Amino acid sequence: MNEEQQCLLLSSASRFSPPKGVKLSYGTAGFRADASLLQSTVYRVGILAALRSLKTRSVIGLMITASHNKVSDNRVKIADSSGGMLSRHWEPFADALANAPSPQHLLLLINEFVEKEGILVDGDWQVEVLLGETRDQVEMLCFKQLNRHEQATMSRYLEYLRPQLWLHELHFSAIPCNGVTSIVGAVATDMGILTTPQLHWMVRARNKGMKASEQDYFEQLSSSFSLMEKVLPNSFGSKDTGIRGEGVCDMCKFGEVGVLVCRCVSLDGDADRLVYFTVPPESSGRIDLVDGDKILSLFALFIREQLSFLNEKEDMKNCHQVNLGVVQTAYANGASTNYLKLLRLEVNFTPTGVKYLHEKATEFDIGIYFEANGHGTVLFSESFIESLEARTNEISLGSKGSEGEKAALRLLAVSKLINQAVGDALSGLLLVEVILQHMGWSINKWNELYHDLPSKQLKVKVADRTAVVTTNAETVVVSPPGLQEAINEETAKYPQGRCFVRPSGTEDVVRVYAEASTQEAAETLANCVAKLVDQFLGFNSS
């Protein structure tokens, strides 16, 4: 790096001192900490984004979000050149940058890394970083349509999923700009208040040379939703469910809860996950949750049906066997996995965190991934999209439109509707809605696809959660020795028992998950295993 560059980095870094005595780590979803600790990290992630832009010769995104925990608990993360998560290969560098104790250390680290990665800092690439931020835009929609009892139930539920609000007074958006522009010539483009998936979508679109504004995002959602409606079986969009392309985009823009034909959908604060639920009449406070596993199952069922039309004999020509895969984590309810296997689908498991699921899903022509908590999307390979395009072009040349051709149109519309960069609650809910229309299903019918096994999740505070090391998609503990054997022994006592423990990637706890044939049994199993974790790793263990 030349002298001008080094001076610029040293002087701007000196304005953002890292917090003392805190070790930051680029976890499952970026850096996450109390807002008061994040200023220097946000600045340094700006540098990271600019370097990533130089390395990949593409536009990079930087997103600041609230989380599902307390108000001051915030995150900063990168949207990589593909629109996906930051390359895992760069995470250790991200950690080192965030934790560098002084501007001099920071400069040294950058120099070393730039050399190791062969990044041309003084080259001719115009660095551009898109900045996005979530804020307190969320207001419950249609809440007033519910009666008092239903409102109370929903409020309790939302305590769990409630988006937390970004702290305005910190003016974070200026800080990542400082980070980005401490690389000479780099430009930070403030895209304003967005959902996380919108920023990822924009980065992907920009790097593919496509139109990439927020308006373009909504237009794509709207037009592909309308296209899906046009190829609904028998109806050609004549049914009125109250949902239309443009309208729904307005309705759900930063919407937290929308009530769609007696069904409710809940989005988290940065709108990268969604779950549905109903409040059954006279349910005395109970809600029926339709979670990410059921969304995945609905998508898988629909796509599988379309593929079977696509592969019908008359349409076999020019069509290779399509490789459809689904990806879950160990938190997926066992009943959902059984259901997917009954559909003869290939079910794959990865560790928790969308970066793992997403990566696995890219291995298929169509890869569907979801976490039970509603993070997920459907990925289409480029080559499969090309074959669909070729197929649908034949239709515009005057063909009558066989089921196979309509299936190709539907799948192509799905690939445009559902966000190809990351899980996106807005596009996810539109896809759910149009599939329910296609099937002619109510939420109850959908919810009946299978019945969840009773489950229980607990958190255990331990002295050092990193002492828990797992394998096999986090289902087996390899360290501390003896813990897995003790868990096995306990689990064997319960019919349909399944239990695993793992260190959280986002909180300082060990999580315990248990399933069994009754709720009581699942809770007892979870409690017993939590005690085991405490015995092996608690503050009093030695």
Ligand SMILES: CC(=O)N[C@H]1[C@@H](OP(=O)(O)O)O[C@H](CO)[C@@H](O)[C@@H]1O
């Ligand atoms: C059990 C669970 O829901 N874990 C969540 C949570 O991760 P943990 O590593 O479990 O803290 O936050 C992640 C990021 O939002 C999300 O991807 C994941 O599904």
Ligand SMILES: [Mg+2]
């Ligand atoms: Mg989120």
